[in-house]
Amino acid sequence: MxxxxxxxxxxxxxxxxxxxxxxxxxxxxxxxxxxxxxxxxxFSASPLFIQLILSAVSCLMDIAFNGAITMLIIGLCSIMSSNPGLVTYGSSDELVESSVAEVEAHNRILEPSASVLCHECPTEGSVLGRRVRYCRICKGYIKGFDHHCPAFGNCIGQNNHVLFMVLLVGFLSTEASYVVCSSQFAAKSQIVDRTRLETSLSGNLAISTMLFSIFQLLWQAVFMTWHIYCICFNIRTDEWINWEKYPEFQDVVHSQQELDVSDG
Incomplete structure (x- = not known):
């Protein structure tokens, strides 16, 4: 009911x-x-700007850049309509009680040292193994929930986490390719050597978009490094930020403290 x-x-x-x-x-x-x-x-100089870019950029770089753009569009449509791992439960209290009951069962059956190992490698069928978390924006429980991405309009969960990482790599490679194309255009047009008044509209557009792409590369590289760190240590972004809300992480901390006290 x-x-x-x-x-x-x-x-x-x-x-x-x-x-x-x-x-x-x-x-x-x-x-x-x-x-x-x-x-x-x-922007009356836009056709001339496009012609200058095509003449300054190599054919191989042009093919690689357009191919990356096409793959990004396909990936964006896929991740926006994908199911991140939605799990249907009767109520939110049922999920919380199930998670707490599993943690207490581990504490009663296993020793503290074995309990730590068990939480690191939980069974696939349990709530801990599926790592089901609640998303306030989507109003649902997501299996392997990492975070809600406003840019994609969807949650990043177990089912689409690989696609999210592929898209992130695609954005980095595409922006890096654009920076290379813009720098080639600026070098052949000798925009850098000119003064601000001598630079044409196409030159200003090339420099401004290149600087914007460099800024995008900087923060996305940090974002990519963070997600690689989370993958290496088997933790999600939501679990790292809100670890105090989840009883399984509290149990691991208490068990580790008990081990330290017994060893001391």
Missing amino acids: AQIKLHDQRKPLELWKLIGRCTVSCISVLFSQLALSLVPRF
Whole structure:
């Protein structure tokens, strides 16, 4: 009965969520069309800028850059519509009670040292093994929940975590390729050696977009390093930030403290 009520409550939420995504998509398309209509009026040098870029950048780099853009678009559509690992439960209290009961069962059966090892390698069928977490934005329980990504409009969970990492690598490689293309264009056009007044509109556009791409590369490289660290140590972003909320991590800390006291 509780599952039926929960399912009925989620229907209007999913409907409003779908309407919101469609509205954002329509607004984005309208702004894109407006930008395309304004480009010929305010950026009369844009055709010349495109011709200069094509003449300055090598054919191999041009093919690699356009291929990366195509793969990113396909990946973005896939991750926005993918299921991150949604798990349906009767109620939130049932999930919490199940998780706490499993932790207490481990404490009663196993010694503290064995308990630590057990939490590091939990069984796949248990709540601890699936690492189900609650997302406040999606209003649902996600298996292997890492974080909710506003850029993709979806949670990053066990089912789409690999795709998320592939997209992150794709963004880094695409932006790095654009920086290389812009630097080649700037070097052949000798934009760097000119003064600010002598630089054309196409040169200013190339330099500004290259600086923006470098800024994107810096923070995304740090973001990528963080996720590699989480993968190496088998921990999620949500678990690292909110570890005090989860009883299994509290149990590991208490067991480790008991071991330290007994050894001392």
